[in-house]
Amino acid sequence: MARMSVREAISQALREEMYRDERVFIMGEEIGKWGGTYAVTRGFLDEFGEKRVRDTPIAESVIVGAAIGAAIAGLRPVAELMTINFAFLALDQIVNHAAKMHYMFNGQIKVPLVIRTVGGGGRQLGATHSQTPDVIFAHFPGLKVVAPGTPADAKGLLKAAIRDEDPVFFIEHATLYQAKGEVPDDEDFLVPIGVSDVKRAGGDVTIVSYSKMLQVALEAAEKLAGEGIQAEVVDLRTLRPLDIGPVIDSVKKTNRVVVVEEGWRSFGVGAEVASRVAELAFDYLDAPVRRVAQAEVPLPYNQRLEQLALPQTADVINAVKDVLYLK
Amino acid sequence: MTRELTDSELLELYRQMALIRRFEEKSAELYAEGKIGGFLHLYIGEEAIAVGACKALGQQDHLLTAYRDHGWAIARGLDAGQVMAELLGKATGVSGGKGGSMHLASAAHHYWGGHAIVGGHLPLATGVGLAIRYNAGAEAVLCVLGEGTTNIGYFHESLNLAALWKLPVVFLVENNQYGMGTEVGRASSLTNIYEKGCAYGIENQQFNGQDVAEVYQAMSGALDYARREGPVLLEAITYRYVGHSMGDPERYRTREEIEQWRERDPLCRVEDKMNAEGAASVELFANIQAEVAAEVDEIVAFAENSSEPEDVALWEHIYVNPIGDRRAEA
DSSP, rough: EEEEEEHHHHHHHHHHHHHHHHTEEETTTTTTSSTTSSSSTTTHHHOOOOOTTOOOOOHHHHHHHHHHHHHHHEEEEEEESSSSGGGGGGGHHIIIIIIHHHHTEEEEEEEOOOEEEOOOOSSSSSSGGGGHHHHHHHTTTOOEEEOOSSSHHHHHHHHHHHOOOSOOOEETTTTTTTOOEEEOHHHHHOOOOOOOOEEEESSSSSEEEHHHHHHHHHHHHHHHTTTTOEEEEEEEEEEEEEOOOHHHHHHHHHHHHHEEEEESTTTSSSHHHHHHHHHHHGGGSOOOOOOEEEEEOOSSSHHHHHHSSSOHHHHHHHHHHTTTOOO | OOOOOOOOHHHHHHHHHHHHHOOOOOOHHHHHSSSSSSSSOOOOOOOHHHHHHHHHHHHTTEEEOOOOOOHHHHHTOOOOOOHHHHTTTTTTSSSTTOOOOOOOOBBGGEEEEEEEEEETTHHHHHHHHHHHHTTTTTOEEEEEEEGGGGGGGHHHHHHHHHHHHOOOEEEEEESSEEHHHEEGGGGOOOGGGGGGGGGGEEEEEEEETTTTHHHHHHHHHHHHHHHHTTTEEEEEEEEOOOOOTTTTOOSSSSHHHHHHHHOOOOOHHHHHHHTTTTTOOOHHHHHHHHHHHHHHHHHHHHHHHOOOOOGGGEEEEEOOOOOOOHHHHH
């Protein structure tokens, strides 16, 4: 084990996979000479050279499209989109090509591609640069959508994504890069895609979350423990395919659920989890499922307003007390 | 390398063009009978381009096209029976009945698809070119698009990147004068489409897409150049005799215009040339037409007698590595 940040974990995963497999290369805006706008690929250009570390024009649809083309021709590209907000410019490539080709051509073509991107608000970047539209990408069969919330998961999931034969949309969080944690040293350490994980055990209430909001949920759980309430925190880690099993197992024990997501409530992760819980564990529920999510507004620049719109630890605590009828 | 076609080669190309035309005429009939669903975009009038270009394409070269793709699939060497089976949605179809007319493909032929989102395959072709250079391979990529596609962002992003990285991609524009019902001059600021290559410093050339030998020559030269140097933009001037897709009322053009183009028909051109040179006879061409008609009857019989996909096919090939149970995914 080594203690490192999410940034270091992702960087290490990329570096290890590039040494392991000559077919793996990275391409995207400012990933080479600049070293990555989040400094994830700093030093890679010197280490691997221009063939495998490819700075691209600012042209998201051809970044993703060319990566798909290289993947169908046998390479293992990792394409970087500077932020998830720019992924909309590549949406046609992601949903109409990457997600469809294996199925539509009856298994003849495969797309072993990873698209790394960065989402999330909280840095006063205004409405267009602060979104958490993860569920949009999770809507499409054929894509795998991963969003880690810890350094170990970031490393293990990225390595698994690069080794996967399917297109994986890998969502990092802009305010998680500094977060530190223990990460296994093993070069073959993988975290399986499509497996949810219980990050904290507890018997009173289930909090379901992922990515940055996992950290918020864990913080809320610590504070609740001080009041004698034991929350179980389930980390989804993968949005598609969604592993609902650990959530259902937990609900059967706690009978109460709060879902915490950074994106908007409507048609969101909470909506999906709540309906699956209703379908699979309705009789176990002692309270309606509560959702904690972003206020349904374009995120404003003003710091106080922005934080007002984003889910906070106190919001999670309040929702937990609601489902426990403690207010 | 560029060279003259022999008479026997030209006759073989004629046979392929005749096969594609007959195949398309039969497809239109099957569509009218309700046996083919969805959209159906016919290639009648444009046959010389696919046939001449695929003659120049090496076995290891790569092909990506738009959705007017039946002629391309057949010219590339895919089994025409399996192509027809795909149109009929059968399990024996090239895409197992899950792609349809617009989504033909064969990995074995390095034919990475007919693509139905206008322009969507240009970045893919660029990426295949990237993989070739990455592996220091000798192949080239042929990316086929309509003239309407040269107005979309994909075209510009792809040409720029292909030129920047000197990728071995030939972008071949089939300029059939209309993007659906909008003629080229009402959609594009430049009507000489090949000139758009200048913006990216890309080699470019316009040629007669109704002359199969000329198509072959242009493609051979372009592929050689692409392998050595980098991308090429070609523009084949052509025309489709039938509507954009089935059910097109064709209010945007006149009968006279269609008749004028029929005088430049790619099949008649070969017949006239070879008859004039004494290299073939009226009877020979009649025989080829009869053979092709019989072949297409067999193609249709194969497709019609093929089975529908099993229900389980619905759930196959969503992922290479499926995860979790289907109930949870559904």
